Amino acid sequence: MKSASSDFQPTTRFGLLTGRGVLIGLLSAFAVVFTANGLLIYNALSTFDGIEVADAYQKGRAYNHVLEAMEIQKQLGWSAAVEVDDKGSAHDVRLRVAFTDRAGQPLRGLTPHGVFYRPVVGGLDQRLAMKEISPGRYEAEFHLAEGGNWIARVAAEGPHGEKFAQEQRVTIRD
Known part of the structure; x- marks a missing residue:
């Protein structure tokens, strides 16, 4: 060819x-x-590496203890209705919580405290003890450094050492 x-x-x-x-x-x-x-x-x-706490690895390894505490809390049958009110002024926030037992009755005599913390930014956290304003209803007033996304955490201890905690993401306007 x-x-x-x-x-x-x-x-x-x-x-x-x-x-x-x-x-x-x-x-x-x-x-x-x-x-x-x-x-x-x-x-x-x-x-930024995304780690806010220094001992994140150890806390991760201890997560089974967190799961056990959650199961104990679930067995208590307590519930908390969390309400955040910005009171109409920038960064002044009122945290209200109503605690009830399994039967829906208000829980009295608790020692609760509220915490506001930012999901990513450290150093702005605030923790205050809450006062009982009526049976089962507790309240605290916070002045937050800035608006934006916050996590409101409510933790309470009962008269016999019972522990309860609940978190809720909230947005505080500027």
Whole structure:
């Protein structure tokens, strides 16, 4: 078989394409990708790591104790209706909680406290003891440093050492 003659001429506009040229182009493309990845990894590791507590690993290992405490709390049959009122002024917040037992009766004689903390930002947490304003209803007033997303945590201890805790995400307007 005879090959047909053709008038095709490879372009030389960018120079003659050789194995060396292909290798240099390929290595250059990978160098750009690795440089970009390196910069992104450096920026990711040198900024906030998402860990707010120093002993996060140990707390993670002790999580079974948290699960046991949750089961004990569930067996108590207590419930808490948490209400957050911003009182119409910036960052002044009233936290109200109504505690009831399994039968729906108000729980008296508890020692509750309320905590407001930011999910990501440390150092702005506030903890206050709550006062009983009526049977089973407790209240505390907070002045928060800024608006935004907060977690309101209510914890109470009963007269016989029973423990109860509940968290609720709230948004405080600026």
